[in-house]
Amino acid sequence: MPRTYLTRSAPDTGEVETRRWMFRHPVVIRVTHWANSICLLVLLMSGLQIFNAHPALYWGKVSTFDTPLMAMSSTEDDPPKGVTTILGRTFDTTGWLGSSAGADGEAADRGFPSWATLPSDQDLTGGRSWHFFFAWAFVLNGLAYLFYGLVSGQLRFRVIPSRDQVRHFGASVWEHLTLRFPEGDEAKRYNVIQKLTYLVVLFVLLPAQVLAGLAMSPAMDAAFPFLLTLFDGRQSARTVHFVVAALLVLFVAVHVALVVLSGFRNNMRGMITGWFVIERKVEPLPERTSTEAAS
Amino acid sequence: MIRQPSRRSLLLGATAAGSAMLGGCDRLGDAEWFKRTLKTGEDANLFVQRLLLTERTLAPEFADADISPVFKPNGTEDPPDKAYKALARGKFAKYRLEIGGLVEAPFKLSLAEMRKLPSRTQVTRHDCVEGWSAIGKWTGMPLADLLSRAKLRPEARYVVFHCADTMDQGEDDGGADTAQDDDADEAVPAGNATPAMTKQSGGGESRKDSGGQQASKDTVAGGGSPVRYYESIDLVDAFHPQTILAYDMNGKALPVSNGAPLRLRVERNLGYKQAKYVMRIEVVESFAGIGEGKGGYWEDQGYAWYAGI
Numbered sequence: 001m002p003r004t005y006l007t008r009s010a011p012d013t014g015e016v017e018t019r020r021w022m023f024r025h026p027v028v029i030r031v032t033h034w035a036n037s038i039c040l041l042v043l044l045m046s047g048l049q050i051f052n053a054h055p056a057l058y059w060g061k062v063s064t065f066d067t068p069l070m071a072m073s074s075t076e077d078d079p080p081k082g083v084t085t086i087l088g089r090t091f092d093t094t095g096w097l098g099s100s101a102g103a104d105g106e107a108a109d110r111g112f113p114s115w116a117t118l119p120s121d122q123d124l125t126g127g128r129s130w131h132f133f134f135a136w137a138f139v140l141n142g143l144a145y146l147f148y149g150l151v152s153g154q155l156r157f158r159v160i161p162s163r164d165q166v167r168h169f170g171a172s173v174w175e176h177l178t179l180r181f182p183e184g185d186e187a188k189r190y191n192v193i194q195k196l197t198y199l200v201v202l203f204v205l206l207p208a209q210v211l212a213g214l215a216m217s218p219a220m221d222a223a224f225p226f227l228l229t230l231f232d233g234r235q236s237a238r239t240v241h242f243v244v245a246a247l248l249v250l251f252v253a254v255h256v257a258l259v260v261l262s263g264f265r266n267n268m269r270g271m272i273t274g275w276f277v278i279e280r281k282v283e284p285l286p287e288r289t290s291t292e293a294a295s
Numbered sequence: 296m297i298r299q300p301s302r303r304s305l306l307l308g309a310t311a312a313g314s315a316m317l318g319g320c321d322r323l324g325d326a327e328w329f330k331r332t333l334k335t336g337e338d339a340n341l342f343v344q345r346l347l348l349t350e351r352t353l354a355p356e357f358a359d360a361d362i363s364p365v366f367k368p369n370g371t372e373d374p375p376d377k378a379y380k381a382l383a384r385g386k387f388a389k390y391r392l393e394i395g396g397l398v399e400a401p402f403k404l405s406l407a408e409m410r411k412l413p414s415r416t417q418v419t420r421h422d423c424v425e426g427w428s429a430i431g432k433w434t435g436m437p438l439a440d441l442l443s444r445a446k447l448r449p450e451a452r453y454v455v456f457h458c459a460d461t462m463d464q465g466e467d468d469g470g471a472d473t474a475q476d477d478d479a480d481e482a483v484p485a486g487n488a489t490p491a492m493t494k495q496s497g498g499g500e501s502r503k504d505s506g507g508q509q510a511s512k513d514t515v516a517g518g519g520s521p522v523r524y525y526e527s528i529d530l531v532d533a534f535h536p537q538t539i540l541a542y543d544m545n546g547k548a549l550p551v552s553n554g555a556p557l558r559l560r561v562e563r564n565l566g567y568k569q570a571k572y573v574m575r576i577e578v579v580e581s582f583a584g585i586g587e588g589k590g591g592y593w594e595d596q597g598y599a600w601y602a603g604i
Contacts (some may be wrong), residue, residue, distance in 0.1 A: 053425040061361060062428045115314070125596065129336065132339075134336070157365060214421075224347075228355060
């Protein structure tokens with residue numbers, strides 16, 4: 001039974017029977033989780049800084065300057081307007097993309113606004129320094145997480161759906177959409193949608209992001225030409241890197257929203273101290289679990 | 296009951312924490328010890344990529360059909376220097392490439408002599424540090440041949456390329472040290488430096504799509520020696536089979552906007568290594584005494600010396 005090792009003797013809190021303490025997140029998971037969140041935030045913001053040096057995306061081997069997939073620019077007007085073109089359609093994005101107020105409050109020609117980039121001023125070399133340092137930190141931290149997860153069995157328990165979860169996939173989707181969060185024993189493990197999401201993030205998005213990043217390096221392209229085949233060229237790799245970054249932002253946004261909605265304090269305590277409270281279902285519980293709770 | 300913080304207070308808290316963090320990160324990024332720490336990431340790039348690449352691992356080469364219709368000129372497109380303009384007017388007939396420094400047999404070469412030497416033609420991709428790419432066809436002499444002819448002295452470690460184009464008029468070369476990066480940046484005349492590559496504090500400076508090697512057109516009063524573009528590579532890249540000094544682009548003589556009469560192609564590296572308007576090649580043991588000592592014009596502005604990523 002994979003779930004038994006998650007339940008340890010609870011601190012003596014004098015709680016009534018409807019709440020139960022569970023040791024959910026071992027220290028390696030907690031440390032790598034927070035290190036990863038810092039890395040992702042720095043990588044995102046320094047990545048936008050690097051993007052701002054040439055705020056346009058293309059598909060293929062080279063930049064087709066006249067026909068970008070997406071481009072941000074500013075107009076000659078006074079004050080300048082910010083304009084974003086996506087697949088040939090143009091949008092006015094003044095104040096957000098193309099033209100926005102810099103640190104001094106004056107309108108500046110920049111792709112993403114200064115509050116979204118690291119450093120906040122235009123500084124390509126500064127952005128690159130941050131990006132590469134935290135890329136290494138991200139990869140090493142991720143490898144530590146994967147190694148620990150595989151050796152401890154945590155990874156399998158956390159991200160591989162069990163057979164019964166796959167059978168009840170439809171019901172889980174409905175529960176999720178209606179924001180009904182599992183209680184009791186079901187809350188001890190991740191539900192099937194969580195597991196599949198983590199699977200995709202861990203084994204599709206993050207590796208794709210690293211590979212697309214490497215494919216932008218001319219030296220890596222010499223060492224591993226398959227990187228270019230994989231992404232259909234360096235400029236496509238740059239576009240994939242941008243799109244996957246956006247998907248990761250979406251994942252983090254949903255993740256944080258659900259953390260707030262499903263019990264902010266409990267979730268935060270869980271990821272900081274490891275201890276998580278399971279709220280019992282109201283209906284009478286089977287004998288087995290109530291003895292466990294008394295321990 | 297555990298009280299949940301209200302959404303409003305969470306949002307307010309997040310905004311306050313966000314702006315405090317941004318300011319903090321900017322200050323951190325300006326601190327010398329932290330800059331050095333961040334730079335270890337770029338040191339790791341060099342270390343790992345040198346392990347992955349052998350001296351003969353070739354950069355991908357492309358078909359003629361892949362050549363970009365317009366090879367975007369970047370940085371300097373027309374050097375303002377009088378000496379260069381005179382050479383260009385004479386169709387570079389008086390141009391002589393100098394090879395010297397830590398070599399046993401320094402020599403000079405005219406363009407006509409170069410064209411008689413064995414050459415290599417390659418269709419390769421040019422990747423600007425800003426993010427864009429273009430493919431061009433280059434013909435030129437392998438740098439390895441020239442270095443072998445000049446015979447390197449045992450202490451030789453780097454090859455420095457001195458270019459014709461003045462980037463900015465140095466105001467106070469002696470006093471510019473690494474701790475004053477910001478001052479050095481402000482010394483770059485507005486509008487002449489490469490906007491995308493240079494630090495900007497959100498002012499209304501006009502932004503062009505440029506970068507790389509862009510010359511200054513003005514002279515800053517107050518004297519000081521002009522700072523011309525320069526770059527450097529180590530012997531691993533210098534003797535790489537695809538490292539050539541190109542005099543032809545896409546089958547025609549290299550145009551002025553792309554670096555006539557001679558530019559470096561050091562594939563497996565970003566665009567700022569591909570020095571244009573190469574006048575003199577100097578073999579050295581260290582970068583001390585050249586520019587601000589970091590091995591290149593952009594390196595002196597804070598860019599990594601290793602440009603493989």
